[in-house]
Amino acid sequence: FDLITEVGKGVRGADCVHHIRNQFGQECGKIIYESKRTKDFSMEWIEKLKKDMRSTGVDVAVIVTQCYPKGMDCFGEKDGVWICSFDEVKAVSYILRDGIVKLFSAAKTQENRGDKMHMLYDYLTSTEFSEQWKAIREGFMSMKLSIQRERDAMEKMWKAREKQLEKVMLNAAHIRGSIEGIAGTDTIQLSLTDDDETLLID
Template structure:
């Protein structure tokens, strides 16, 4: 999951992983370019050395060609000079002594010609040797060039493989460091998220408690301003009870009854509030209980009565308080008008029809139902246990009958008294005197 961070200066959001990845990529790219530049400079130096060597070989070849050309020119010049000199000498000798020295000169000319031919053959042989050496030098240069190219390719491949391995190792190290750093950041973010969640939860609890206290104060202030003759008292913190109690008084200051209030300002409604408020109503001796809540029960759209408790929102509590207060005052005046007009029967009737008796009887009925449910569960558990024991007893008696049959088959007519299968078995199967198997009673 990508983590977005906002710059505190320019307010520009960016992804933290991309920023780290860009920095790492930039650093790795710079290192790779530096390493590649060094390798290329080394290759360029080697290439420059090879170029110098090639130039040196070419210069030596050119020098050899020039030397050969110069030798050929010198040889031709010498041959031409000797030929001219020989011709002149021959002509002169012929002119001097044509007849006398003709044979001698002819022989000498032939020898000179042979010598010239020998020198020419020697020169040609030298030329062939020079050409052969030049060809060998060219072949050697070509082999050297091929070997150099091969070495350069091998060195380049080796350097590329070494660079690739080094970069792979660096990448693995960087990747490991990045993963560890990412795990560390994720751990820090998770800790911060938990801390923020805990602080938010505490803040919400404090805010909900503060909102509840504000609604309680607003409810008390509304009751005091709406009903100035009544006494609105706050229930102390930490004391079992509702939020406030309204003591209804008539225009003469006489107490007509009590209305107990409890304020809830939460998102969800709980049925436990009703039972708690009913217990508080009985404990405080109130006539009516009103639960002021922000979240109504799911099946109630407006205010109404739920299990002896009036449930309403804060906007409806004022109207509901008017109606219930008026009903309490009417009941009080009706009861006052019946005073001294009857005997114990009237007092008993008044008590039986009062809200106090109804609440107390409701508490007795709830306790009775709880006791009945507990007895029913205990009865079902005991019947289950008895049924299991009956199965075990039947199994014992069945095995005992098998044993008796086996013994009688072996003993024949000899009697073997096994009381377990006769009277003892009936005694075990029969219930004890004065006891009976429990039955399902309707309570």
């Protein structure tokens, strides 16, 4: 949760300090508020609040007033300080808070990105990565060689079976020719398959 601290009376500085925190409890930045209930706006307020801003190390300064400086009729920024009315302060504080949180997150992302790049570089150049990659490569080459050996063995076996099949079909053709020469083709059907196709020898 955010923290708002009130500046005590007699203490130099703004009326209160808004400590902005994200959902992780990290402080993202600070906003100082100073309220003015007068009929006329004084430009000296801006310079004074800017000094308070620098001395306290805050990110944003806001003057909440019931009268605007010349040239302004609603909330806005002037000379590095935000100015708004009492009716607008709630919406303005929400907008400024959201911007500070987003800037903090963006800065953290860039910071972490740099750390991650260094960590990644260190890992990629480490002995651990080198050994792991070597093990992966050796496993890959072993699998590739094993597959190639199996393929070669299967092709050799297929060729041997093709030779055996050719030999069987050749002998079957000789037997069929001999039987047909004796009995004739009308009295007996010989086929190695379920249909009555003629045996073809390549």
